[in-house]
Amino acid sequence: MRIRKAVIPVAGLGTRFLPASKAQPKEMLAVVDKPVIQYIVEEAVASGIEEIIFVTSLGKRAIEDHFDRNFELEYRLEQKKKTKELALVGRIGKLAKFAFVRQNKPMGDGHAILAALPFLDRHEPVAVLFGDDIIDSKVPAMKQLLDVYEKYQDPIVALQQVQKKDVSNYGVIGGRKLDATTWEVSKFVEKPSPAQAPSNNIVIGRYVLTPDMLAILEDQRAGKDGEIRLADAFATYLLGGRPIYGHLFEGTRYDCGNKLGFLKAQVELGLKHPEIGKDLKRYLKTMK
Numbered sequence: 008m009r010i011r012k013a014v015i016p017v018a019g020l021g022t023r024f025l026p027a028s029k030a031q032p033k034e035m036l037a038v039v040d041k042p043v044i045q046y047i048v049e050e051a052v053a054s055g056i057e058e059i060i061f062v063t064s065l066g067k068r069a070i071e072d073h074f075d076r077n078f079e080l081e082y083r084l085e086q087k088k089k090t091k092e093l094a095l096v097g098r099i100g101k102l103a104k105f106a107f108v109r110q111n112k113p114m115g116d117g118h119a120i121l122a123a124l125p126f127l128d129r130h131e132p133v134a135v136l137f138g139d140d141i142i143d144s145k146v147p148a149m150k151q152l153l154d155v156y157e158k159y160q161d162p163i164v165a166l167q168q169v170q171k172k173d174v175s176n177y178g179v180i181g182g183r184k185l186d187a188t189t190w191e192v193s194k195f196v197e198k199p200s201p202a203q204a205p206s207n208n209i210v211i212g213r214y215v216l217t218p219d220m221l222a223i224l225e226d227q228r229a230g231k232d233g234e235i236r237l238a239d240a241f242a243t244y245l246l247g248g249r250p251i252y253g254h255l256f257e258g259t260r261y262d263c264g265n266k267l268g269f270l271k272a273q274v275e276l277g278l279k280h281p282e283i284g285k286d287l288k289r290y291l292k293t294m295k
């Protein structure tokens with residue numbers, strides 16, 4: 008079955024970006040000239056996604072406005088004959104069909120995905136993209152996952168290989184390597200110490216969830232911290248003996264959920280930018 012819908016949870020507070028995220032969503036912070044969230048939406052759309060459900064919270068209205076039309080701005084740009092800018096702005100609202108739903112309590116990423124359930128067809132698998140990671144790749148990262156889904160029809164997670172010492176901020180998988188880029192996952196351990204990690208393959212915020220997986224998530228109880236976590240639902244799913252597949256994606260990931268990752272994205276995507284790339288390179292060379 009072709010996957011047409013994606014859920015993008017964007018309800019988080021963004022405390023790591025205070026004070027920048029005090030009066031605007033952290034997802035709206037720009038990398039070069041585009042908000043982080045637009046990169047993620049463009050990845051989903053380039054992967055064939057047609058409908059996007061954002062799970063938002065108080066203070067995230069700017070995201071809604073960004074993916075809506077802005078008639079006044081478009082009118083003014085037209086008057087000033089700024090055709091390039093007009094095209095740039097006009098296409099954003101047409102990228103996909105957008106829906107917005109509020110997560111009424113901050114109860115974890117699993118709980119956020121459940122808030123989107125009324126907008127999903129219960130027989131359809133769904134793509135999930137977390138709002139922090141920009142992935143720069145030849146084939147859009149979500150498209151890579153959807154291709155793996157087509158083969159196995161089971162839940163899919165995006166994997167990245169890191170050094171063992173760096174695993175503790177992530178979900179880490181264990182299982183069987185099927186080929187250079189595919190793992191059959193039989194273990195999912197959330198934020199283990201390096202010694203307890205079943206491998207050095209970490210899970211990145213890109214997933215394909217099947218109806219069965221969503222049903223497990225619906226029954227998933229809150230953990231000790233009171234949150235319903237997607238990671239716990241994956242672990243529960245695996246207890247049922249069914250596999251999840253992991254895909255080591257091709258591409259560079261920028262974790263824009265932390266300051267250093269965000270700055271790396273600015274520099275590297277700035278260097279690739281057709282307008283400023285060359286000048287930025289020249290400037291960086293002059294730096295000591």
Ligand code: G1P
Nearest residue numbers: 176177178197209210211212238
């Ligand atoms: C979440 C997931 C974790 C995953 C990570 C990817 O953690 O629980 O399994 O590896 O996203 O960014 P969080 O970053 O929300 O703590």
